[in-house]
Amino acid sequence: MEINQQKLSKLGFTEDTFTETVTFFLINDDKKYVMALGIKRRNSYLYARIFRGSKIYSVIVDNKNLKLLCRVCISRDPLAFYYSIFRKNILLKCYNELRCIKRFCDAYIDAILDNLKIKDEAIEIFLKPIDIKILKRYPKGFNRASAAIIEALIYYTKMPFVNEDEKKRALLKIDMCRETVYRSSENPIYRKIIDEIIKRFHILI
Numbered sequence: 001m002e003i004n005q006q007k008l009s010k011l012g013f014t015e016d017t018f019t020e021t022v023t024f025f026l027i028n029d030d031k032k033y034v035m036a037l038g039i040k041r042r043n044s045y046l047y048a049r050i051f052r053g054s055k056i057y058s059v060i061v062d063n064k065n066l067k068l069l070c071r072v073c074i075s076r077d078p079l080a081f082y083y084s085i086f087r088k089n090i091l092l093k094c095y096n097e098l099r100c101i102k103r104f105c106d107a108y109i110d111a112i113l114d115n116l117k118i119k120d121e122a123i124e125i126f127l128k129p130i131d132i133k134i135l136k137r138y139p140k141g142f143n144r145a146s147a148a149i150i151e152a153l154i155y156y157t158k159m160p161f162v163n164e165d166e167k168k169r170a171l172l173k174i175d176m177c178r179e180t181v182y183r184s185s186e187n188p189i190y191r192k193i194i195d196e197i198i199k200r201f202h203i204l205i
């Protein structure tokens with residue numbers, strides 16, 4: 001399947017804004033891995049930065065003859081992002097199971113690693129899309145609770161890499177995320193997730 005820029009743009013990928021995704025990696029046809037990953041479009045390619053500190057950073061740096069396939073899951077579901085950080089196994093089981101992946105992803109793009117640049121802070125990867133699968137055709141409206149949970153997860157995952165001042169600021173921000181979740185949603189799963197993020201956050205500071 002020829003995947004051009006228009007097809008990627010239609011899925012929301014632009015050259016100026018990161019689209020937050022849940023991305024699966026298949027390493028040398030063997031090991032699987034999943035993480036939340038911000039992705040931009042670069043012409044008809046996808047571009048992402050994998051920061052030092054994540055497991056996949058070392059896997060890529062240590063692997064000379066790396067073959068890397070990615071399945072980029074497009075989702076607004078805060079549960080998908082929550083699992084990608086704290087319950088990776090649940091998502092990894094979905095990799096080859098369409099029914100399961102459909103629970104979490106509106107669509108996915110299969111892509112192959114085309115090029116990479118290893119830098120000190122991060123690895124820049126360029127992915128060549130090879131296939132797109134649209135799994136859900138009915139649109140979903142925006143809700144603040146999902147956005148606040150995803151935002152809180154971003155603050156949480158940045159914690160090991162920030163200084164004390166930034167930690168204090170993150171604490172305020174993450175409390176605001178909790179307030180947004182509680183104000184905008186009565187969904188007990190969303191409330192449980194934001195409370196768990198806060199609990200884990202306090203363990204890190």
Ligand SMILES: Cc1cc2nc3c(=O)[nH]c(=O)nc-3n(C[C@H](O)[C@H](O)[C@H](O)COP(=O)(O)O)c2cc1C
Nearest residue numbers: 020035036037038049050051054055085153154157
């Ligand atoms: C919405 C969201 C977007 C993220 N985007 C990136 C990213 O673009 N690059 C990155 O290296 N980490 C990103 N992270 C953090 C990683 O997903 C997180 O550190 C990763 O799960 C670490 O996995 P590991 O502990 O197995 O190494 C993001 C986290 C969230 C919640």
